[in-house]
Amino acid sequence: xxxxxxxxxxxxxxxxxxxxxxxxxxxxxxxxxxxxxxxxxxxxxxxxxxxxxxxxxxxxxxxxxxxxxxxxxxxxxxxxxxxxxxxxxxxxxxxxxxxxxxxxxxxxxxxxxxxxxxxxxxxxxxxxxxxxxxxxxxxxxxxxxxxxxxxxxxxxxxxxxxxxxxxxxxxxxxxxxxxxxxxxxxxxxxxxxxxxxxxxxxxxxxxxxxxxxxxxxxxxxxxxxxxxxxxxxxxxxxxxxxxxxxxxxxxxxxxxxxxxxxxxxxxxxxxxxxxxxxxxxxxxxxxxxxxxxxxxxxxxxxxxxxxxxxxxxxxxxxxxxxxxxxxxxxxxxxxxxxxxxxxxxxxxxxxxxxxxxxxxxxxxxxxxxxxxxxxxxxxxxxxxxxxxxxxxxxxxxxxxxxxxxxxxxxxxxxxxxxxxxxxxxxxxxxxxxxxxxxxxxxxxxxxxxxxxxxxxxxxxxxxxxxxxxxxxxxxxxxxxxxxxxxxxxxxxxxxxxxxxxxxxxxxxxxxxxxxxxxxxxxxxxxxxxxxxxxxxxxxxxxxxxxxxxxx
Amino acid sequence: xxxxxxxxxxxxxxxxxxxxxxxxxxxxxxxxxxxxxxxxxxxxxxxxxxxxxxxxxxxxxxxxxxxxxxxxxxxxxxxxxxxxxxxxxxxxxxxxxxxxxxxxxxxxxxxxxxxxxxxxxxxxxxxxxxxxxxxxxxxxxxxxxxxxxxxxxxxxxxxxxxxxxxxxxxxxxxxxxxxxxxxxxxxxxxxxxxxxxxxxxxxxxxxxxxxxxxxxxxxxxxxxxxxxxxxxxxxxxxxxxxxxxxxxxxxxxxxxxxxxxxxxxxxxxxxxxxxx
Numbered sequence: 001x002x003x004x005x006x007x008x009x010x011x012x013x014x015x016x017x018x019x020x021x022x023x024x025x026x027x028x029x030x031x032x033x034x035x036x037x038x039x040x041x042x043x044x045x046x047x048x049x050x051x052x053x054x055x056x057x058x059x060x061x062x063x064x065x066x067x068x069x070x071x072x073x074x075x076x077x078x079x080x081x082x083x084x085x086x087x088x089x090x091x092x093x094x095x096x097x098x099x100x101x102x103x104x105x106x107x108x109x110x111x112x113x114x115x116x117x118x119x120x121x122x123x124x125x126x127x128x129x130x131x132x133x134x135x136x137x138x139x140x141x142x143x144x145x146x147x148x149x150x151x152x153x154x155x156x157x158x159x160x161x162x163x164x165x166x167x168x169x170x171x172x173x174x175x176x177x178x179x180x181x182x183x184x185x186x187x188x189x190x191x192x193x194x195x196x197x198x199x200x201x202x203x204x205x206x207x208x209x210x211x212x213x214x215x216x217x218x219x220x221x222x223x224x225x226x227x228x229x230x231x232x233x234x235x236x237x238x239x240x241x242x243x244x245x246x247x248x249x250x251x252x253x254x255x256x257x258x259x260x261x262x263x264x265x266x267x268x269x270x271x272x273x274x275x276x277x278x279x280x281x282x283x284x285x286x287x288x289x290x291x292x293x294x295x296x297x298x299x300x301x302x303x304x305x306x307x308x309x310x311x312x313x314x315x316x317x318x319x320x321x322x323x324x325x326x327x328x329x330x331x332x333x334x335x336x337x338x339x340x341x342x343x344x345x346x347x348x349x350x351x352x353x354x355x356x357x358x359x360x361x362x363x364x365x366x367x368x369x370x371x372x373x374x375x376x377x378x379x380x381x382x383x384x385x386x387x388x389x390x391x392x393x394x395x396x397x398x399x400x401x402x403x404x405x406x407x408x409x410x411x412x413x414x415x416x417x418x419x420x421x422x423x424x425x426x427x428x429x430x431x432x433x434x435x436x437x438x439x440x441x442x443x444x445x446x447x448x449x450x451x452x453x454x455x456x457x458x459x460x461x462x463x464x465x466x467x468x469x470x471x472x473x474x475x476x477x478x479x480x481x482x483x484x485x486x487x488x489x490x491x492x493x494x495x496x497x498x499x500x501x502x503x504x505x506x507x508x509x510x511x512x513x514x515x516x517x518x519x520x521x522x523x524x525x526x527x528x529x530x531x532x533x534x535x536x537x538x539x540x541x542x543x544x545x546x547x548x549x550x551x
Numbered sequence: 552x553x554x555x556x557x558x559x560x561x562x563x564x565x566x567x568x569x570x571x572x573x574x575x576x577x578x579x580x581x582x583x584x585x586x587x588x589x590x591x592x593x594x595x596x597x598x599x600x601x602x603x604x605x606x607x608x609x610x611x612x613x614x615x616x617x618x619x620x621x622x623x624x625x626x627x628x629x630x631x632x633x634x635x636x637x638x639x640x641x642x643x644x645x646x647x648x649x650x651x652x653x654x655x656x657x658x659x660x661x662x663x664x665x666x667x668x669x670x671x672x673x674x675x676x677x678x679x680x681x682x683x684x685x686x687x688x689x690x691x692x693x694x695x696x697x698x699x700x701x702x703x704x705x706x707x708x709x710x711x712x713x714x715x716x717x718x719x720x721x722x723x724x725x726x727x728x729x730x731x732x733x734x735x736x737x738x739x740x741x742x743x744x745x746x747x748x749x750x751x752x753x754x755x756x757x758x759x760x761x762x763x764x765x766x767x768x769x770x771x772x773x774x775x776x777x778x779x780x781x782x783x784x785x786x787x788x789x790x791x792x793x794x795x796x797x798x799x800x801x802x803x804x805x806x807x808x809x810x811x812x813x814x815x816x817x818x819x820x821x822x823x824x825x826x827x
């Protein structure tokens with residue numbers, strides 16, 4: 001023993017743990033550890049940041065949809081206009097508008113009334129109708145009903161859209177700035193002008209008749225010579241309409257200038273004039289027809305008849321062409337039906353498949369092939385399942401289009417692999433001692449499965465199922481392919497075989513709509529969808545924690 | 552051993568006629584040329600063993616010698632292991648347990664088993680014991696089922712400790728109590744034979760002593776086969792002992808003889824602590 005140590009000492013000197021090289025190694029090791037930790041922290045920070053940005057932007061653009069601007073109308077439910085035996089058929093448009101026009105007794109002309117009526121939502125009469133149908137005993141009384149404003153005024157009240165917008169685009173302003181730098185822009189007596197060399201062409205003045213000269217042409221020529229590169233900026237846009245008139249007045253006043261090139265200050269058009277004088281050019285938001293719109297709106301606001309209650313319509317109403325009336329009830333119902341079908345199909349089939357594969361299947365090539373394919377199935381893009389549903393369920397089986405039944409069937413194709421994989425993991429996690437104990441007292445395979453293994457695996461199975469269903473809830477592409485994005489204005493006739501829409505497809509259609517109100521409606525719908533997903537995942541986490549408590 | 556020279560008898564379906572008549576008197580279990588294979592690997596080689604009724608037989612030997620494998624082939628628990636194959640003949644009460652007409656579920660009802668680690672079902676104490684009688688339809692009524700449960704608990708020496716919390720989960724008991732609960736569960740289906748696979752290896756000495764007392768008590772009515780790593784335990788509880796080594800049954804005989812006067816050198820080496 002002592003020999004070997006001595007030899008070892010001769011061959012290589014014993015490691016010096018205190019040497020500078022060793023200390024450097026230790027320092028490097030520590031630095032590497034810290035770096036690894038920093039990478040991880042950085043990655044988490046980035047992920048949290050992106051998530052935060054996503055949520056912030058959704059909430060920021062979506063929160064306005066949770067309130068709706070409404071105006072209180074005092075409506076006299078005239079029994080001579082409303083037939084109490086058939087209250088749904090009366091002319092509620094006239095009633096509603098009449099009550100609204102009462103706020104503006106000075107508005108009398110038909111065209112002004114048409115303009116004023118645009119403040120009310122087109123769906124306002126239906127709100128009144130629904131109220132009367134629900135409360136038929138109030139016919140003959142004066143009632144106070146809150147009806148929504150139309151989308152532009154709703155957005156105006158929430159401050160989403162401004163009263164004035166920039167009249168000129170940024171590239172126009174940039175071009176104008178170049179002109180300013182050249183020193184040709186002047187402001188004389190409160191009027192913006194541009195100094196241009198104009199050749200007063202005698203050829204454009206027929207027979208020396210100064211009155212009949214083509215001054216328009218002269219200004220255009222001068223403009224073209226002066227700004228050879230300003231191709232995007234036409235002289236009609238930059239110069240005032242009366243530019244030619246101003247030149248004519250100048251030439252008539254100074255007939256001696258004919259045939260000469262003169263320096264002439266051409267007046268600017270309105271927007272550029274404003275830009276030259278004040279540095280900015282604004283115009284009325286084109287969503288509003290005239291400044292009177294704002295006066296009417298402000299007067300309503302001053303009188304305190306406007307209010308912004310919580311948008312219950314978002315959950316109670318179905319889809320609508322008017323964003324202020326559109327709601328998610330139809331989409332929620334459709335999603336519910338589709339998920340119900342999906343659950344009823346994929347839960348038993350998934351468990352049976354997993355049970356067979358885990359407990360009964362012989363370990364051979366065929367079962368391996370099935371296993372590999374189930375795992376692959378989980379990776380198939382959802383749009384492919386949609387195409388499959390379109391080709392098989394709709395074309396071959398002839399099932400109805402847009403129906404939640406077909407949607408659920410397609411979604412169950414996607415949910416199945418998730419459930420199978422989760423169920424197999426849960427079955428594997430049941431301790432073998434439990435199976436042995438059951439076999440040991442003489443339980444048959446069926447009894448071991450049904451009495452012991454499945455109940456113990458059930459929390460794990462449910463976790464997988466809920467996560468699978470949450471995935472299915474957010475799935476859009478397959479539903480679009482089977483047409484489950486129908487326009488559903490009422491949930492009354494919804495069923496498994498009736499056309500329907502679902503939450504994600506509703507979001508898709510709203511995102512595609514041009515009205516400003518649908519922007520916030522879309523964000524709000526996304527928030528609702530996310531709330532459902534978070535809830536489902538929270539349930540899954542809760543169920544999973546219960547299984548852990550058990551062992 | 553002399554059994555090997557005996558003509559091999561097949562008995563399918565008529566178990567009553569072929570009662571074993573070996574030198575040890577009324578054998579509860581007889582095994583002839585039992586070989587067990589896990590896939591291609593052979594774990595047991597031609598085991599011939601007769602086990603008498605109403606006594607305790609202990610199987611000893613170093614780890615991996617095949618004693619547990621042999622024990623598990625007696626109630627065909629090996630069937631649940633994929634790739635496991637048993638050849639040869641095992642008879643319980645003269646009936647071949649590999650007889651295709653014999654129901655394996657019924658066999659496991661007749662041959663109870665207690666495992667190394669206590670493995671009560673995550674259910675109440677009552678349900679743990681009542682499970683076997685329920686699935687075999689042993690109880691005529693609810694009160695009869697309760698009677699079976701109480702009797703089994705009493706036989707397992709657990710009644711005094713748990714009678715107030717019989718509807719509480721069995722997993723809440725201590726390790727020794729859990730193991731006695733498993734014994735109670737095994738005897739609740741009224742088996743003829745109880746197999747115990749190292750029942751005390753996970754228990755402390757006091758709990759072990761209780762189980763050993765229980766085994767002593769149970770042998771009056773049952774045939775018990777116990778696998779153990781503790782030679783002292785084998786010496787304390789068993790009447791006969793079989794020594795396994797590398798899948799071969801080396802020696803079998805009355806416990807006192809095996810421990811004081813072993814015939815085989817390997818047995819001697821093992822019990823004196825040379826290996827194992």
